[in-house]
Amino acid sequence: MHDNSYRVELAVSATSSGNLTPGQWPHDTATALGFAGRSNPLGFAVVRYLSAAPNATSVWAVIVHLASALVRRGYDGIKANEAAWQALDAWNDMRCPACSGRGVMNIEQRTCLKCAGTGQRDRSALSEAVRDGMSELMEAERKMERQLSARLKRDE
Numbered sequence: 001m002h003d004n005s006y007r008v009e010l011a012v013s014a015t016s017s018g019n020l021t022p023g024q025w026p027h028d029t030a031t032a033l034g035f036a037g038r039s040n041p042l043g044f045a046v047v048r049y050l051s052a053a054p055n056a057t058s059v060w061a062v063i064v065h066l067a068s069a070l071v072r073r074g075y076d077g078i079k080a081n082e083a084a085w086q087a088l089d090a091w092n093d094m095r096c097p098a099c100s101g102r103g104v105m106n107i108e109q110r111t112c113l114k115c116a117g118t119g120q121r122d123r124s125a126l127s128e129a130v131r132d133g134m135s136e137l138m139e140a141e142r143k144m145e146r147q148l149s150a151r152l153k154r155d156e
């Protein structure tokens with residue numbers, strides 16, 4: 001989860017403080033997060049999850065909202081819950097396992113065949129429910145970024 005701080009930085013890219021410790025967010029960012037969270041509860045859970053040291057509460061918040069999103073896509077509850085955990089895992093590490101995200105193998109820098117040099121995990125190996133879960137997570141995060149930057153721009 002080494003790139004989490006970078007992703008949180010993206011999610012709250014409109015802040016200038018650079019201090020993203022929970023509880024120490026600038027007031028306007030915290031307010032913007034609160035407003036954005038009302039219409040995007042999964043995105044809110046994702047940002048909280050990314051910004052905090054891993055703890056059961058923030059993980060559960062993501063799982064609950066993600067499983068609900070998958071149920072809305074038509075998966076039954078048990079399948080949705082399983083896929084939510086797997087999707088969160090896969091989303092936490094999207095690096096290609098063959099080349100550890102480098103995109104190249106060995107000293108001659110031969111292009112990694114598993115990921116064709118992209119460095120990204122091959123998602124076609126994951127079940128459809130897990131891929132849908134990852135899409136939900138990525139979309140919620142992107143939406144949160146848009147909501148935050150729109151809101152913080154307006155308040156400037």
Ligand SMILES: [Zn+2]
Nearest residue numbers: 096099112115
């Ligand atoms: Zn690779």
